[in-house]
Amino acid sequence: MFHMPGILELPASEIVRRVKLQEISVEEYIGECFERIRTVDPKIHAFLTLTEDDAMVRAREIDIRTRRGEKVGSLAGVAVAVKDNICTMGVRTTCASKMLERFVPTYDATVIERLKAQDAVIVGKTNMDEFAMGSSTEQSAFGPTINPYDLERVPGGSSGGSAASVASFEATVSLGSDTGGSARCPASFCGVVGLKPTYGLVSRYGLIAFANSLEQISPIGRRVADVATVMDCISGHDSRDSTSVKTGPTSLRSHLIEDVSGIRVGVPKELFGEGTDEVVSKSVWDALKRLEGLGATCEEVSLKSLKYALASYYIISMSEASSNLARYDGLRYGFRLEDEDWDWSEAFSRNRREGFGPEVKRRIMLGTYALSAGYYNQYYLKAQKVRTLIRQELSRVFKVFNILASPTMPILPFKLGEKLRDPLEMYMCDFDTVTANLAGIPAISIPCSTYRGLPIGIQFMAPPFREDLLIRVSYTLEKSLRLDLRPAV
Amino acid sequence: MSGRIITSEEVRRLAWLSKIKISKNEERRYLEEMGEILEYFKMLDEVDTEGVEPTYHVIELVNVTREDVAQQTSSNSLLEIVPVMKGRYVKAPRII
Numbered sequence: 001m002f003h004m005p006g007i008l009e010l011p012a013s014e015i016v017r018r019v020k021l022q023e024i025s026v027e028e029y030i031g032e033c034f035e036r037i038r039t040v041d042p043k044i045h046a047f048l049t050l051t052e053d054d055a056m057v058r059a060r061e062i063d064i065r066t067r068r069g070e071k072v073g074s075l076a077g078v079a080v081a082v083k084d085n086i087c088t089m090g091v092r093t094t095c096a097s098k099m100l101e102r103f104v105p106t107y108d109a110t111v112i113e114r115l116k117a118q119d120a121v122i123v124g125k126t127n128m129d130e131f132a133m134g135s136s137t138e139q140s141a142f143g144p145t146i147n148p149y150d151l152e153r154v155p156g157g158s159s160g161g162s163a164a165s166v167a168s169f170e171a172t173v174s175l176g177s178d179t180g181g182s183a184r185c186p187a188s189f190c191g192v193v194g195l196k197p198t199y200g201l202v203s204r205y206g207l208i209a210f211a212n213s214l215e216q217i218s219p220i221g222r223r224v225a226d227v228a229t230v231m232d233c234i235s236g237h238d239s240r241d242s243t244s245v246k247t248g249p250t251s252l253r254s255h256l257i258e259d260v261s262g263i264r265v266g267v268p269k270e271l272f273g274e275g276t277d278e279v280v281s282k283s284v285w286d287a288l289k290r291l292e293g294l295g296a297t298c299e300e301v302s303l304k305s306l307k308y309a310l311a312s313y314y315i316i317s318m319s320e321a322s323s324n325l326a327r328y329d330g331l332r333y334g335f336r337l338e339d340e341d342w343d344w345s346e347a348f349s350r351n352r353r354e355g356f357g358p359e360v361k362r363r364i365m366l367g368t369y370a371l372s373a374g375y376y377n378q379y380y381l382k383a384q385k386v387r388t389l390i391r392q393e394l395s396r397v398f399k400v401f402n403i404l405a406s407p408t409m410p411i412l413p414f415k416l417g418e419k420l421r422d423p424l425e426m427y428m429c430d431f432d433t434v435t436a437n438l439a440g441i442p443a444i445s446i447p448c449s450t451y452r453g454l455p456i457g458i459q460f461m462a463p464p465f466r467e468d469l470l471i472r473v474s475y476t477l478e479k480s481l482r483l484d485l486r487p488a489v
Numbered sequence: 490m491s492g493r494i495i496t497s498e499e500v501r502r503l504a505w506l507s508k509i510k511i512s513k514n515e516e517r518r519y520l521e522e523m524g525e526i527l528e529y530f531k532m533l534d535e536v537d538t539e540g541v542e543p544t545y546h547v548i549e550l551v552n553v554t555r556e557d558v559a560q561q562t563s564s565n566s567l568l569e570i571v572p573v574m575k576g577r578y579v580k581a582p583r584i585i
Binding site (some may be wrong): 308364439 | 495499500503504505506507508509510511519522523525526527529530532533534536538541542543544545546547548550553555562563566567569570571572573579580581582583584585
């Protein structure tokens with residue numbers, strides 16, 4: 001039976017407000033989070049590591065400071081769950097891989113520094129597909145995460161633990177990462193909000209690389225406002241990430257405005273293709289009609305290059321992965337077999353065989369193929385050229401429309417094991433999300449409906465640095481829909 | 490499947506290049522799966538990209554540098570995560 005102590009349901013900004021007024025003790029609230037985790041996590045396995053001792057110490061510190069009347073940060077006391085590919089000093093960071101099972105970073109990622117500076121409380125590290133390669137969180141070396149809405153189904157991936165922890169009220173907000181949809185997919189499947197920022201807006205320093213030209217750290221929350229709150233804290237230039245854009249932090253909270261009048265929404269029909277479940281299409285169109293009722297205009301548009309986005313994305317991401325993951329040899333850190341008298345090639349090949357799971361190996365090998373002499377032009381270079389065509393077509397369409405809308409996922413959350421045997425079928429799940437990563441544009445997924453208790457997400461995409469539009473439209477739709485989402489745990 | 494895109498020999502070579510040891514069984518599985526995936530990738534052949542510049546990166550950034558100032562890191566904590574050490578040294582496999 002679903003019963004929730006009220007404090008865990010509060011939005012982040014309300015927790016901060018009450019903490020500052022000393023109406024809530026952070027110690028009590030964080031304690032309740034861990035109580036909730038102990039009740040729920042044995043069923044959904046959202047966490048790989050809990051940081052309870054640390055979290056309780058920080059909670060008490062914040063309480064002491066508020067009692068003394070000292071200033072506290074913009075996320076004072078808020079419980080944050082962090083995907084396990086984001087480095088946390090002194091707390092193991094595994095990427096859900098045997099390769100990094102015992103890896104303890106000696107520094108914090110920039111986003112973690114910024115969260116801590118604003119007095120957020122990190123409650124633990126969340127489960128994911130190994131090295132963020134997957135769309136179901138079944139590829140974790142430590143066992144899958146389960147969808148809190150239906151315990152027979154996947155939570156989506158690769159940030160499945162981050163989405164499931166927030167959906168089931170174990171944490172108030174979380175950080176995921178999004179390389180081809182890895183934050184939006186689980187947000188859609190778990191009935192929460194996930195925002196993939198414009199490339200370069202959030203520092204990747206301390207994010208363990210999978211495909212560095214595509215990925216961004218992405219906030220996840222139960223409400224649009226929570227995602228805006230976290231974005232405003234973690235965004236902005238960082239000199240330690242050479243791809244970080246020279247801009248200050250966002251002020252998305254000031255765009256929590258209920259008004260879509262005059263907003264022109266383009267609806268690419270290529271993203272409602274043959275693989276799209278009718279229930280999903282209908283839910284998305286219902287939401288768009290609602291937006292029209294609120295003053296927006298929605299119009300179907302054809303973007304022919306999007307048909308090629310998935311192939312282009314997988315070639316590029318696998319190529320970058322094969323290069324990024326070359327560093328894992330088991331020497332300075334990571335998984336290493338007992339020493340035999342092997343030469344370096346044999347030793348590295350054996351360490352990597354044992355340390356990596358099947359999907360990671362598949363992608364490294366395919367990436368190696370796409371980059372190898374003789375195939376480079378046909379695959380890698382071709383994919384990068386197609387990427388240019390996609391960007392050009394998008395920049396043309398954004399001259400006519402303010403934002404684009406589509407399903408986040410073409411299908412409903414599927415059953416555990418259903419797509420594990422066919423890698424290509426699993427890749428197809430990312431059909432609607434990869435475009436935003438290829439073009440570096442921001443995209444958000446918010447819940448728009450449910451079908452037989454399963455959440456359905458709608459995706460909006462905007463031109464670079466127009467997160468404000470995504471927040472405004474999503475916030476307006478969220479307020480209008482007033483969905484009553486209740487997980488099964 | 491007609492006219493395989495990839496052969497067993499190529500799969501073995503890719504595993505060698507990737508420094509991942511694979512078994513005979515894995516080789517068969519990867520041959521099948523990678524063939525199917527590469528077949529899908531071939532759809533890009535139908536796109537006309539004559540004269541199109543590749544996008545390696547979505548933002549225009551050239552030579553981002555920072556001041557060359559040393560920062561403190563703890564070599565002790567870095568050495569704590571090394572799997573196999575000999576004294577203060579990281580033990581590496583033999584080269585020849």
